[in-house]
Amino acid sequence: xxxxxxxxxxxxxxxxxxxxxxxxxxxxxxxxxxxxxxxxxxxxxxxxxxxxxxxxxxxxxxxxxxxxxxxxxxxxxxxxxxxxxxxxxxxxxxxxxxxxxxxxxxxxxxxxxxxxxxxxxxxxxxxxxxxxxxxxxxxxxxxxxxxxxxxxxxxxxxxxxxxxxxxxxxxxxxxxxxxxxxxxxxxxxxxxxxxxxxxxxxxxxxxxxxxxxxxxxxxxxxxxxxxxxxxxxxxxxxxxxxxxxxxxxxxxxxxxxxxxxxxxxxxxxxxxxxxxxxxxxxxxxxxxxxx
Amino acid sequence: xxxxxxxxxxxxxxxxxxxxxxxxxxxxxxxxxxxxxxxxxxxxxxxxxxxxxxxxxxxxxxxxxxxxxxxxxxxxxxxxxxxxxxxxxxxxxxxxxxxxxxxxxxxxxxxxxxxxxxxxxxxxxxxxxxxxxxxxxxxxxxxxxxxxxxxxxxxxxxxxxxxxxxxxxxxxxxxxxxxxxxxxxxxxxxxxxxxxxxxxxxxxxxxxxxxxxxxxxxxxxxxxxxxxxxxxxxxxxxxxxxxxxxxxxxxxxxxxxxxxxxxxxxxxxxxxxxxxxxxxxxxxxxxxxxxxxxxxxxxxxxxxxxxxxxxxxxxxxxxxxxxxxxxxxxxxxxxxxxxxxxxxxxxxxxxxxxxxxxxxxxxxxxxxxxxxxxxxxxxxxxxxxxxxxxxxxxxxxxxxxxxxxxxxxxxxxxxxxxxxxxxxxxxxxxxxxxxxxxxxxxxxxxxxxxxxxxxxxxxxxxxxxxxxxxxxxxxxxxxxxxxxxxxxxxxxxxxxxxxxxxxxxxxxxxxxxxxxxxxxxxxxxxxxxxxxxxxxxxxxxxxxxxxxxxxxxxxxxxxxxxxxxxxxxxxxxxxxxxxxxxxxxxxxxxxxxxxxxxxxxxxxxxxxxxxxxxxxxxxxxxxxxxxxxxxxxxxxxxxxxxxxxxxxxxxxxxxxxx
Numbered sequence: 003x004x005x006x007x008x009x010x011x012x013x014x015x016x017x018x019x020x021x022x023x024x025x026x027x028x029x030x031x032x033x034x035x036x037x038x039x040x041x042x043x044x045x046x047x048x049x050x051x052x053x054x055x056x057x058x059x060x061x062x063x064x065x066x067x068x069x070x071x072x073x074x075x076x077x078x079x080x081x082x083x084x085x086x087x088x089x090x091x092x093x094x095x096x097x098x099x100x101x102x103x104x105x106x107x108x109x110x111x112x113x114x115x116x117x118x119x120x121x122x123x124x125x126x127x128x129x130x131x132x133x134x135x136x137x138x139x140x141x142x143x144x145x146x147x148x149x150x151x152x153x154x155x156x157x158x159x160x161x162x163x164x165x166x167x168x169x170x171x172x173x174x175x176x177x178x179x180x181x182x183x184x185x186x187x188x189x190x191x192x193x194x195x196x197x198x199x200x201x202x203x204x205x206x207x208x209x210x211x212x213x214x215x216x217x218x219x220x221x222x223x224x225x226x227x228x229x230x231x232x233x234x235x236x237x238x239x240x241x242x243x244x245x246x247x248x249x250x251x252x253x254x255x256x257x258x259x260x261x262x263x264x265x266x267x268x269x270x271x272x273x274x275x276x277x278x279x280x281x282x283x284x285x286x287x288x289x290x291x292x293x
Numbered sequence: 294x295x296x297x298x299x300x301x302x303x304x305x306x307x308x309x310x311x312x313x314x315x316x317x318x319x320x321x322x323x324x325x326x327x328x329x330x331x332x333x334x335x336x337x338x339x340x341x342x343x344x345x346x347x348x349x350x351x352x353x354x355x356x357x358x359x360x361x362x363x364x365x366x367x368x369x370x371x372x373x374x375x376x377x378x379x380x381x382x383x384x385x386x387x388x389x390x391x392x393x394x395x396x397x398x399x400x401x402x403x404x405x406x407x408x409x410x411x412x413x414x415x416x417x418x419x420x421x422x423x424x425x426x427x428x429x430x431x432x433x434x435x436x437x438x439x440x441x442x443x444x445x446x447x448x449x450x451x452x453x454x455x456x457x458x459x460x461x462x463x464x465x466x467x468x469x470x471x472x473x474x475x476x477x478x479x480x481x482x483x484x485x486x487x488x489x490x491x492x493x494x495x496x497x498x499x500x501x502x503x504x505x506x507x508x509x510x511x512x513x514x515x516x517x518x519x520x521x522x523x524x525x526x527x528x529x530x531x532x533x534x535x536x537x538x539x540x541x542x543x544x545x546x547x548x549x550x551x552x553x554x555x556x557x558x559x560x561x562x563x564x565x566x567x568x569x570x571x572x573x574x575x576x577x578x579x580x581x582x583x584x585x586x587x588x589x590x591x592x593x594x595x596x597x598x599x600x601x602x603x604x605x606x607x608x609x610x611x612x613x614x615x616x617x618x619x620x621x622x623x624x625x626x627x628x629x630x631x632x633x634x635x636x637x638x639x640x641x642x643x644x645x646x647x648x649x650x651x652x653x654x655x656x657x658x659x660x661x662x663x664x665x666x667x668x669x670x671x672x673x674x675x676x677x678x679x680x681x682x683x684x685x686x687x688x689x690x691x692x693x694x695x696x697x698x699x700x701x702x703x704x705x706x707x708x709x710x711x712x713x714x715x716x717x718x719x720x721x722x723x724x725x726x727x728x729x730x731x732x733x734x735x736x737x738x739x740x741x742x743x744x745x746x747x748x749x750x751x752x753x754x755x756x757x758x759x760x761x762x763x764x765x766x767x768x769x770x771x772x773x774x775x776x777x778x779x780x781x782x783x784x785x786x787x788x789x790x791x792x793x794x795x796x797x798x799x800x801x802x803x804x805x806x807x808x809x810x811x812x813x814x815x816x817x818x819x820x821x822x823x824x825x826x827x828x829x830x831x832x833x834x835x836x837x838x839x840x841x842x843x844x845x846x847x848x849x850x851x852x853x854x855x856x857x858x859x860x861x862x863x864x865x866x867x868x869x870x871x872x873x874x875x876x877x878x879x880x881x882x883x884x885x886x887x888x889x890x891x892x893x894x895x896x897x898x899x900x901x902x903x904x905x906x907x908x909x910x911x912x913x914x915x916x917x918x919x920x921x922x923x924x925x926x927x928x929x930x931x932x933x934x935x936x937x938x939x940x941x942x943x944x945x946x947x948x949x950x951x
Contacts, residue, residue: 181477181481
């Protein structure tokens with residue numbers, strides 16, 4: 003947790019400079035999506051309100067939403083009556099509320115924060131561009147500089163930890179049930195991060211514009227030499243069920259225990275998610291290198 | 294001799310299916326069999342060779358379970374159709390699969406550890422629970438086919454809505470349940486097959502014993518009673534067996550709709566005349582149908598191999614059903630018995646006036662009162678901004694509900710079928726498909742584009758319905774079958790969306806569940822104007838709706854232009870449904886509930902029935918929208934879902950008491 007706190011403190015300083023702090027420490031900015039909240043917090047802007055806070059703190063985790071931020075309800079339908087009654091200065095929303103843009107702007111100026119694209123661009127670059135634009139809009143360029151330094155040093159630390167890694171290709175997956183999983187490949191934020199460390203992704207098949215695909219677990223058999231990296235599958239029952247499947251347990255990487263578990267990371271998140279992923283992956287994979 | 298007759302009838306179809314399925318099977322398996330592998334590897338795989346392990350543990354059990362599940366569904370569908378004397382009946386119609394799905398979803402949230410090891414039994418308990426509810430509701434009416442069918446359909450809707458609420462608030466947690474519910478046949482070992490087999494064999498044996506009673510049950514009640522059968526007892530037993538067959542399938546591979554509808558339909562169309570022949574051909578055809586479909590899924594390019602087989606069955610089954618409808622020999626259709634309801638004739642006007650006042654008061658309540666940070670509040674200082682967000686939603690809910698109920702009332706009267714509602718007609722499905730398509734194709738479609746796409750979808754369905762209704766053999770109940778076929782296509786699209794795990798899914802889900810969230814003021818006003826026009830047209834429609842249900846002959850004799858009036862009524866109903874779908878999602882419960890409540894209140898004549906239906910339907914969604922925005926503040930429950938979950942049991946009790 004060391005790095006994000008540094009980022010957070012740096013950001014907080016910038017917030018004071020930007021003169022946006024209101025009573026209670028929160029700004030007049032309302033985040034209408036998780037990625038908006040995540041990036042605002044990384045820039046030191048504590049939103050006045052944000053959707054599904056408890057769930058966010060469990061799944062996105064970094065940077066955490068502090069107590070005192072108002073709950074807005076479901077991500078798909080943040081409560082606009084409440085937003086209107088908070089009389090915000092700025093609404094930061096993402097693609098799924100774009101169809102409401104005009105009406106949102108009747109409450110307060112709106113800012114579209116999103117970086118999903120159809121093009122085959124590098125997701126880290128996309129996220130960086132989007133965050134820089136957000137910093138510009140919220141007047142938090144100093145905080146952005148601090149955050150980017152933190153990110154760079156986080157990546158450098160991760161690279162250091164991964165130096166002894168055996169360079170085995172990895173499948174990045176989230177097991178959904180005993181039979182199927184999400185696999186992340188081309189176009190995913192995760193892949194973008196692994197590219198920085200020169201680690202090959204074992205999945206070269208189809209992925210969506212968010213870089214994921216749902217596949218049945220026997221597709222793992224295509225690369226028996228790989229390592230399995232499970233994101234957000236710390237619940238042991240899922241893994242047990244997976245290993246109970248004869249096909250899977252016969253695969254070399256299960257027999258040789260080449261399975262690594264890391265906590266939840268938001269797969270369509272921005273730079274803070276990349277930062278969290280780099281740290282968690284390097285901590286988990288760094289230990290595997292000796293084999 | 295009789296035996297030979299039924300072998301000859303449905304035989305060619307079954308043979309074709311069997312050849313097709315085994316051809317694909319051999320192709321798919323040989324793709325896996327690498328050089329140097331013996332066929333013996335199917336039974337005794339070498340753990341070191343992944344291809345052999347895949348063959349033995351994924352491909353072969355998948356074929357076996359597909360055959361058995363298909364046979365179970367075919368048998369279950371055949372039994373249900375015989376007992377209920379309703380060619381629309383299939384395992385899913387009774388709400389059995391929906392019931393088990395709901396219980397499994399709820400149990401996964403609250404008792405995750407216990408569920409992990411007892412999935413099959415939890416699902417089975419849910420199935421039995423759903424059946425018990427239906428039994429309890431229709432017991433008083435001597436388990437009359439129409440009541441059972443209606444209760445089953447409402448239980449299905451209810452379970453679907455309750456599952457949807459759970460999903461809305463836990464959709465990341467429940468993804469496993471979704472995938473299970475979508476009807477995947479793929480296996481990773483033999484466990485499911487091994488636990489399925491004895492249950493399937495046991496139930497099939499009971500079906501053998503049931504052949505004779507079933508033959509008698511499919512006669513009308515009078516002759517069955519004369520033959521010395523305790524009708525209710527045999528019906529319950531047959532329904533329990535059918536639900537047992539459905540439950541084992543649901544527990545093992547999830548909800549696979551349509552096989553249970555298609556197999557008996559083909560058997561009947563193929564000319565299986567005796568009860569015995571009908572049952573066995575339904576079983577055999579069901580098995581082959583599902584196995585063949587599954588092999589098609591396996592033959593797809595890798596990316597599309599992920600489609601759930603259950604959804605593909607539905608997609609392939611839809612055109613098949615369209616071809617079969619005209620050939621279908623309708624069994625004696627169950628009819629709603631409304632004779633003993635006292636007519637309101639004199640008081641109708643008073644009653645409608647009361648409803649109008651009630652609606653007005655409720656509309657004010659919904660706009661002026663609501664929860665804020667501190668609890669319930671009536672409008673005060675800052676609230677102007679809040680009202681600007683509330684009134685379009687309240688007005689849209691009211692108008693959407695009224696449009697659906699008005700259209701439902703037209704459909705129920707025209708078809709004389711109490712199951713008719715806009716969703717059954719398929720117009721909602723058409724609008725929904727159009728809107729989903731634009732949501733997924735365009736990066737961020739504007740509201741206008743959504744409306745255009747939805748209307749296009751609805752009118753495409755409408756055009757198809759109008760074209761088909763001109764053909765001989767597509768009328769009344771048969772038109773409803775077309776709607777069910779279209780509904781299954783939209784089920785397929787939903788399943789694919791679930792599989793794709795698209796982050797935009799949440800948005801589609803909330804809209805599908807009947808939320809008024811994104812409604813604009815202009816749209817709400819336009820919708821209200823449309824409702825007003827519909828209500829004003831009632832005097833013109835009244836005569837047609839009173840006379841058309843009496844039959845074409847009577848209608849013609851009294852000077853009603855039959856074709857023209859039917860086209861106008863259908864177009865109006867479709868237009869209203871499309872508009873309502875765009876406003877409040879494709880939820881049809883208001884369309885079913887409004888006309889029912891109005892009828893139960895005693896509105897018999899078409900004119901007052903239409904008005905009262907619209908008012909009641911609007912009131913239901915208005916109240917649901919108001920409660921949904923407030924009871925979990927700041928979280929919001931979509932109006933359509935809440936109306937279903939709260940109003941469903943209420944409607945069930947009313948139906949049971951009638």
